[in-house]
Amino acid sequence: xxxxxxxxxxxxxxxxxxxxxxxxxxxxxxxxxxxxxxxxxxxxxxxxxxxxxxxxxxxxxxxxxxxxxxxxxxxxxxxxxxxxxxxxxxxxxxxxxxxxxxxxxxxxxxxxxxxxxxxxxxxxxxxxxxxxxxxxxxxxxxxxxxxxxxxxxxxxx
Amino acid sequence: xxxxxxxxxxxxxxxxxxxxxxxxxxxxxxxxxxxxxxxxxxxxxxxxxxxxxxxxxxxxxxxxxxxxxxxxxxxxxxxxxxxxxxxxxxxxxxxxxxxxxxxxxxxxxxxxxxxxxxxxxxxxxxxxxxxxxxxxxxxxxxxxxxxxxxxxxxxxxxxxxxxxxxxxxxxxxxxxxxxxxxxxxxxxxxxxxxxxxxxxxxxxxxxxxxxxxxxxxxxxxxxxxxxxxxxxxxxxxxxxxxxxxxxxxxxxxxxxxxxxxxxxxxx
Numbered sequence: 001x002x003x004x005x006x007x008x009x010x011x012x013x014x015x016x017x018x019x020x021x022x023x024x025x026x027x028x029x030x031x032x033x034x035x036x037x038x039x040x041x042x043x044x045x046x047x048x049x050x051x052x053x054x055x056x057x058x059x060x061x062x063x064x065x066x067x068x069x070x071x072x073x074x075x076x077x078x079x080x081x082x083x084x085x086x087x088x089x090x091x092x093x094x095x096x097x098x099x100x101x102x103x104x105x106x107x108x109x110x111x112x113x114x115x116x117x118x119x120x121x122x123x124x125x126x127x128x129x130x131x132x133x134x135x136x137x138x139x140x141x142x143x144x145x146x147x148x149x150x151x152x153x154x155x156x157x
Numbered sequence: 158x159x160x161x162x163x164x165x166x167x168x169x170x171x172x173x174x175x176x177x178x179x180x181x182x183x184x185x186x187x188x189x190x191x192x193x194x195x196x197x198x199x200x201x202x203x204x205x206x207x208x209x210x211x212x213x214x215x216x217x218x219x220x221x222x223x224x225x226x227x228x229x230x231x232x233x234x235x236x237x238x239x240x241x242x243x244x245x246x247x248x249x250x251x252x253x254x255x256x257x258x259x260x261x262x263x264x265x266x267x268x269x270x271x272x273x274x275x276x277x278x279x280x281x282x283x284x285x286x287x288x289x290x291x292x293x294x295x296x297x298x299x300x301x302x303x304x305x306x307x308x309x310x311x312x313x314x315x316x317x318x319x320x321x322x323x324x325x326x327x328x329x330x331x332x333x334x335x336x337x338x339x340x341x342x343x344x345x346x347x348x349x350x351x352x353x354x355x356x357x358x359x360x361x362x363x364x365x366x367x368x369x370x371x372x373x374x375x376x377x378x379x380x381x382x383x384x385x386x387x388x389x390x391x392x393x394x395x396x397x398x399x400x401x402x403x404x405x406x407x408x409x410x411x412x413x414x415x416x417x418x419x420x421x422x423x424x
Contacts, residue, residue, distance in 0.1 A: 002161070021161055021162050022160035022161075022162055022192050022197075024189055043190070043193040043194070044190045044193065045186050045190060045251055048248065048250060051250055057228070057253045058249055058250045058253055059253055060250045060251070060254065062189070063185040063189040063190060063254060064185055064189065065162065065182060065185060065189060065203070067162065067164070068185075068205070110249065110250070113249075127329060128249070128329055129249060131248045131249065131329045132247065132248020132250045132330060
């Protein structure tokens, strides 16, 4: 099986590994590079647990061909904390926005992408932004509340 | 995993290399899904040729590259009439990936964007020697469609002439129970050249020819809408799947066509 070298900037650091023919970005990140934060949920683009950003846009890592991201900038939930937790991570704890936690990395990436683009989203904007991320535990309300609290600057209140 | 991925610099090179039996990888939402499931086998070809992402407006239409994503459609000033249709496709991540060209090949119950293109009378521009064909021809035999370079979309003369509605059980993101698009150009208050298209009401997006016939030459009023709704599903044999039975789709198709036409009547 052909192996192709792929170099990316992952959460600000240059990383390289070999990708198998047809390997998706999720497997490449988890097995090749060792970033276990994006999760495998459905493998068919329904659940959003594998959400990462590629050059600032949210994408589904499981439906992205690994070799197609050569030279691109990739951000995952593992890059959020920088010595201290990111305000979104604090807010998720504060608002009990994670129960089993499996959707959380994808939710955080979608939420971060929203706030980067729109620092003052409405509730409707938040619902739309996480509409590609399934959560089977929380009923979404704590997640929406957590994201809105960061937008309103009340994360550490 | 038994796929071999071949990457090419230009669309022309892909057109020469694709041969028969190879899959073209666009945004990935269809092909990578099959790769992950082990369903896709053999050669996969791809290119990141920037020509595929071009959007060019001309006098009465817009040429949209096959690789333009739903998110790009939503953001483009010349594609405002298609923004609400692109927004109905998937969640944000899917819209950042899924392409206009790929949507033509989305199996039931997907392909809502193509429903709108069908109602608008879009034409498909093939790569290489492909030439230009009506979208309907492509949909009739998608396995033999060939490589798509771009889609030429006629712009509605008046934005109020075009309407789209998607029905799903989950809000705000859900797969179609059905979708419906209508183009009702009017001259002197009468409809001239009505086009109605349904999604998820057959193996591919299909026109509701009987309803179009009823609407043509008439004013869009309550009586005309009622007659069009009566024949909404004539000639259609909707499939049964996990979302809805064939019976249910047939029962509700007229209701949703009525809602769309009434919305367009109000302007």
